[in-house]
Amino acid sequence: MDKERLIANYVLNKLSDEEKIEFERLMETDADFIEQVAFETKLKKSLFVSEHQKLKGQLQNIERTSSPKNRNTGWYWIAASIVVLLSIGTFWTFSSPSNDALFERYYQTASNTSYPIVRSNDTVSDVMTKAYIAYASQDYLTAQKLFSEAFDQTDASELLFYKGISQLESGYFSDAIETLKKHQTFKDTLLEKSQWYLALAYLKSDNLTDAKTILNGLTADASNYKYTEAKELLSEL
Secondary structure, three states, X not given: OOHHHHHHHHHOOOOOHHHHHHHHHHHHHOHHHHHHHHHHHHHHHHHHHHHHHHHHHHHHHHHHHOOHHHHOOHHHHHHHHHHHHHHHHHHHHHOOOOHHHHHHHHOOOOOOXXXXXXXXXXXOOOHHHHHHHHHHXXXXXXXXXXXXXXXXXXXXXXXXXXXXXXXXXXOOHHHHHXXXXXXXXXXXXXXXXXXXXXXXXXXXXXXXXXXXXXXXXXXXXXXXXXXXXXXXXXXXX
């Protein structure tokens, strides 16, 4: 797949589902591609600033060259309105990526670091093991149900984290928000990871206020989980 076309469609928020998959793969594996994406993103912002300044100058020129008498006529306001509308159009053309695009860029499925799975030919009867096997197999609908059942049996708080991720993977963003919020009340070793994914869930749900609040917390200390990514994401919002 043409990398230049991928980047162009990303900048224009026009990636197809197939292109999104390839884009995410390259963002994880291709350092040159990552650098080019960063360059094109900065260039887009620079173009917006340049165009905005140019349109602002046009509006000021209309004001300078129009007499006070003309400013009271409809023609002056029509001309000024055209410039404003052009400015708005430029804003939408060069604005930051959509919340969905940002979510796709920063979201990665959380790996299982809590419960190593030892597979065998025996039938697995333990609900917790079944949950993690379903999670590893990307059967997230089954996984979220099993994590819920396992939590009811054990009160092991980390199960709520993986249930929340399973809900994100299944597209149940409101449910994921509630699950991750509940998980964070336990303040276990997955707390910062949970905060990062909750911020992304808020982003996907267009709740930028709560997303920014969490991201600001993650950027308070350079040792925090996803510190760099949180800073980058905040700059995009």
